[in-house]
Amino acid sequence: MEPTREPARFWMWTRFTFLITETLWCSAAGCKTSYISTSKTILDQLAMQHRLEFRLILTQRYACDIWVICFLRERALGNSPCRLVRQLRENHSREWLKFLCRYFGACTDFADRPCLLPITFQEPPEPVVIPSHRWMLAVYGRDILSRLDHIKAKITxxxxxxxxxxxxxxxxxxxxxxxxxxxxxxxxxxxxxxxxxxxxxxxxxxxxxxxxxxxxxxxxxxxxxxxxxxxxxxxxxxxxxxxxxxxxxxxxxxxxxxxxxxxxxxxxxxxxxxxxxxxxx
The missing domain is CATH 3.30.420 (Nucleotidyltransferase; domain 5)
Incomplete structure (x- = not known):
């Protein structure tokens, strides 16, 4: 397989991280199948101690930390994907405002200093939109597939x-x-x-x-x-x-x-x- 690098946004509870991963393309004749480097097909080929190092669940555009999806494993009254999305938006908004306050404070320090030329500052970046609850359910489904053998063993x-x-x-x-x-x-x-x-x-x-x-x-x-x-x-x-x-x-x-x-x-x-x-x- 030939690897190609593509960026994926990594969603955590309190911060944003940019992750560089690989998309593997099968080089066999007549095969055009592509695999994300942390997909279930690739991870199943690794030993358990190596597989546990992958804490992410990747989709085509985004990625999510496994401990965010762990909040959906205990499905009870009031614990739904919509509630998780609202909580993520609240936490991400709070962190974005914190970084925004730091940026404006740093800009104020530069603006107060004497200078011959006018100082211009870039506009702060807009907050990234949190994925919908449907995307959370899709990631939750992938988490279940990764634990399917354990679930079957626990039931049987x-x-x-x-x-x-x-x-x-x-x-x-x-x-x-x-x-x-x-x-x-x-x-x-x-x-x-x-x-x-x-x-x-x-x-x-x-x-x-x-x-x-x-x-x-x-x-x-x-x-x-x-x-x-x-x-x-x-x-x-x-x-x-x-x-x-x-x-x-x-x-x-x-x-x-x-x-x-x-x-x-x-x-x-x-x-x-x-x-x-x-x-x-």
Whole structure:
């Protein structure tokens, strides 16, 4: 690859820095692919101790320090990309005013000195515009891709002895863009402390969960962890003729698994079964 140098603006919390980086162009015949020197394709070829030295996330025009994007990792109420952009603008404006005051002070010292010729000063530079919240989300997405292997490892090392499986349509209704309308159900399995073991998007609620159940059973087996004892669901928990339900067959790799109806749906069914117009409970 042939390197070419291009400047990139480096966004930090309190100051501006100009960074010179390289864009690598593939010299193979018929290949016109270009790579930024700190892109994921290049960084994946380095050892972990060398990769950690790159504290920047670069895009085509701008760059951002990783610790700025770290504020978006804890997504909570009030912690949004718009809030981060507002905070950046406030901090950058404060720093710009500080440097502006220093510049005017230095100009005043020169203007007060006796001189034969009139002294002219250059206009101070305008403050650089902070990127939008959409750019922050794009950089945040690149940060997630750089930690994808760690996220997968952290999720797949989560286990539990009491599981809860539930499906919902609320999440899939929020899908937009090309993913809109491609899935109807989001099914998640969590443990007794609320940690998510696995989540899948499916077009149907029940028949498409066989692969999910098989992968979950295989995960427990490969890790040498004891199978769970209980599984709480909202349907298909039991039958009157004592024949195995489809859900029990789906988790056939755990023959001792006890499937029960969770307390929330039990209370709803108890109320609907005991409450009547003639005798409201």
């Amino acid at each position: 090392c989560t286990f539990g002895s009491v599981l809860k499986m539930d499906s919902t349509k609320k999440i899939t209704k929020k899908l937009s863009g090309l993913a809109k309308g491609t899935a109807l159900w989001l099914t998640s399995v969590s443990n007794e402390v609320g940690q998510i073991l696995i989540s899948v998007l499916t077009a149907q609620e029940r028949p498409a969960l066989d692969i999910m159940a098989a992968d979950l059973i295989r995960r427990y087996s490969n890790a040498g962890v004891a199978p769970p004892r209980l599984l709480y669901v909202d349907t298909e928990c039991c039958r009157e003729d004592r024949v195995q339900t489809k859900l029990k067959q789906r988790f056939g790799g755990w023959p001792d698994l006890i499937v029960r109806l969770d307390i929330y749906h039990f209370m709803r069914r108890l109320t609907s079964g005991c409450t009547k117009d003639s005798h409201p409970l």
